[in-house]
Amino acid sequence: MNDTTHDIQIRPGSLADAPAILDMLDAAVAWMNARGNTEQWGTTPYSQKSGGVARVERYTTENTPYIAELNGTPVGAMVLDSGPSPQMPIAPAGEPERYVRLLVSDRRHAGLGIGSSLLAHAAEETRRAGVALLRVDCWAGGGGELVAFYERNGFTPTDRFLSDSWPGQVLSKHLDTP
Secondary structure, three states, X not given: OEEOOOXXXXXXXXXXXXXXXXXXXXXXXXXXXXXXXXXXXXXXOHHXXXXXXXXXXXXXXXXXXXXXXXXXXXXXXXXXXXXXXXXXXXXXXXXXXXXXXXXXXXXXXXXXXXXXXHHHHHHHHHHHOOOOEEEEEEEOOOOOHHHHHHHHOOOEEEEEEEEOOEEEEEEEEEOOOO
């Protein structure tokens, strides 16, 4: 995918991208904390959380990762899977689906449409696989900004859930398939 305005390129990811993804996740935690949001991902840098590094490594080896680049530099990451994380209290879709397990962008490049470009790529990959349902879950706390982001990208809220005390929202997008 190519966004000619900002020349965002999306390529398949690999284990070699794990350090860049961890850097983006650490920066996202710091950015959220600076805005007063300590509930979404906590206050510990992702790379220092128990299991954080291993999870990102699994994302890049067991799932389908994609990296958004701007002028050859990683500025975003997305991970697709065939369903939600088994650790999340989310019901199966009951039909084939692709599931966005991770979406993060480099906050230094905020406002360039990186997340939206990655979600558009997820829809393309989902269609290419002949699957008509793309789902994602996100933090539903705060002022609902993250849920609104997904709604702006064509997703519809479906199920709300609690994971311990973490409020979550599942959203879905139905796609035309070839």
